[in-house]
Amino acid sequence: MIEFTLNGKVQKVEADADMPLLWVLRDVLHMTGTKYGCGMAMCGACTVHLDGDAIRSCTTPVSAAAGKSVSTIEGLSEDTSHPVQQAWREHNVPQCGYCQSGQIMSAVALLDSNPEPDDAAIDEFMQGNLCRCGTYPRIKAAIKTAAGKMGGKA
């Protein structure tokens, strides 16, 4: 039995200690907002926060989450009102939508650590998140809009 905090609530799971957090979320807890794209920390589709840091859940064994706090896209806001979600809405960012949970979770982590990222900082932080549909220009624009909403000047 492994225990951690998931989106603010205590969560206990019965799972192999090495099962990646991604599959615990998806297959054991049936929370499919976090996506699989590569399984080797190459695409960012599976990005969640572990104690506030963006991590790739596909290569993070669930045991690494024991006693820590995990946040997923489902816990970001009750009503898609997080400033990053608002900015995504304003820019109509998603195409197929598949990579977007990971993109949003990365963007939130970026803005938490750097409230006024410039293009280079956005590129640097977000280059681990692939989007085959090609929503990068809008993601970049939305991150700047979100930074503005969150009090940064960008």
Next chain:
Amino acid sequence: MNPIKNASRREFLKLAGVGSGALVLGTVMPGWAPAWAESKTAESLSEMNLFVSIGSDDQVHIICHRSEMGQGIRTGLPQVVADELMADWNKVNVIQGLANEAYGSQNTDGSRSVRRFYQTMREMGAMARTMLEQAAAQQWKVSQDEVQARDHQVWHTASDRHLSYGELAEKAATLSAPEKDALVYKSKADFSYIGKDVAIVDLEDMLSGNTEFGIDIQMPDMLYASIERAPVLGANIDSVDDTQAKKVSGVVDVITMPQFSLPAAFKPLAGVAVLASNTWAATQGRKKLKISWTDSEHASHDSAKYLDTLKQRVQNRGKVIRSIGDAYTGMMNAVQTHSASYSLPYLIHAPMEPPAATAVFKDGLMEIWACTQTPQSTQSTVAQILELEKDQVKVNVTLLGGGFGRKSKPDFSVEAALLAKQTGKPVKVTWSREDEIQHGYYHAISAQYYEAGMDDTGRVTSWLQRTAFPSISWTFDGKTDAPSDGELSLGFGDLPFALDNLSCETQTAEGHIRIGWVRSVSNIQHGFAIGSFVDELADKLGREPRQMWLELLGSDRHVDPEPEGFKYGNYGDPKEKFPIDTARLKKVLNLVADKANVEQQTAANEAWGISVHRSFVSYTAVATKVRVKEGKLKVLEMHCAIDAGTIVNPDRVRSQMEGSMIFGLSLAMLGEISVEEGAVKQSNFHDYPILRMHQSPPISVYIVESDAPPGGVGEPGVPPVAASLANAIFRASGKRIRDLPVNKHLEV
């Protein structure tokens, strides 16, 4: 096709998936019901026609029968219906249609959803609106011309009475559908939704993670399957040792998949499935399988050697598929000539969501949930392979995490169906990224040769072009050993240049791995080669590239390759309605060249490259600016102009163009699948990279205002990209890249 039909209420509900398994799915995760399944049915639901139903609660339900994979079709087609229906968009609920021939084709590829169904959707909306007006007129006992539909209500202005659609629906549904010819359509000036930036209907769910893609399907008692497939096409299972696999905790069963003979078609590959209580256990178990494979005739296939062979073949005269005058005599009489050869490797789709399908076999009914671009061929292929009747196979379409042509092949749904039948349980088959990259349907490897002859004024008088690549037809018949007319219709046999002498030829190319459609298909290689060669001629003749294009395109006219011997497909559309129009090509070219100001002086090591291409009956031009310094490429900026005729949702056209620029850059800069000993070498994003944010430039999109009938949007952006990039690289660095990808020549 006559899709106009009054479906019975039960049939509508059945088609809509309302009250079916789709709703049951939502109950697995309380509060997480997928939006598309959540059609809260009113007390009474009245169907106006196959696509429109109205509830007593005033909600309008519109069926989207095409697959959503990022192009926004679940918004676009309903937008058209709702506009003609004069419905309030806030009261519109979109329902995903199940596989059903009554809708017409559901095969969501070939950039044709709006192209083929724009008019049908207008009919559906106008028909329902007319029936609602009739119902109101009857109720008020007034003539029908005295009433008007507006804002989700029907009004009788003279007496200031109005009734809501919800109030009228039941009565309206009992009326017979008006004749198609009698329908009155809105004029363009009155459009409320067509041509407007309506936000996609799935946006909120995508922002909250409350989406249901093929990979997300959950069911009680479901088994998760991971399949180890034959590394070489045609190889079968010789022996399997699953002892260790079965010991992995969570593994429930190991099943050898049935083996099918070639041609590959849509049949699953030979393989061994590990079924477990979760995806992770299934993949861990799979790693422990010991399988030995039989030999295959394709085991000696080596893509590098094969490309050399194709490059040699195109140096020789081939089979002529279209000709004007005599290109060979033309070359001999030319004052100067120029020639070049181009090549592209195999490519794979790599949608962010790999293929995934879930199946349940119960009481003789096979029900499937899949991220499929083609529910109808999923239904027919599953029925055929499992020896079921078509109506025993029900196919639910989930959201697709990208498609790009991969999900037009139903092989993965067949795998799920086979396993569901054998186990008697719900089975989800999830492809890993490695599976997706190594066992796909590949964009064909290709080689081309071009030669032009010029007279003493520098006018191009003679043009020779040859192409060779394994055909998609080979995947299905195992015999075709040269490009098909269908593939040659994609940017090769439809060359739109004004020439005295032309010879378009093919060379042979046999298949060794499954060949399939990838976004814009053979336009990829043809757009690259022709777009590059025009730039080479411009350089040779000392013209501005734009000038060179305009000279070659010649006067404003409609090009018809048929009298010149080529059976041109024109993307399945009539040439009268969608001619090859050189004026439209020139218009997008001039638009993008002006906007990007491509002829202006650039900084050292920086330059613009342009290209223009017609595909899927739309016209796209691209200008790309690059910097090449110390062997390193940086794409600085891209501009793209599209003329796709009538536009339904400009924002989604822009997003498709942005995506196409990035998809095109990906394949041009990074894309390569190589095959050794019959097996694909690449396996994941480390060795099959796709463009990342830091490699992706700012993109400006210009949409040509047009009243022409709607053309394709999803694919036409891709073909000009690679050429515009290679041309920019040449002008910035003097380096002409004729063999893609670029990262073999420059750091990217």
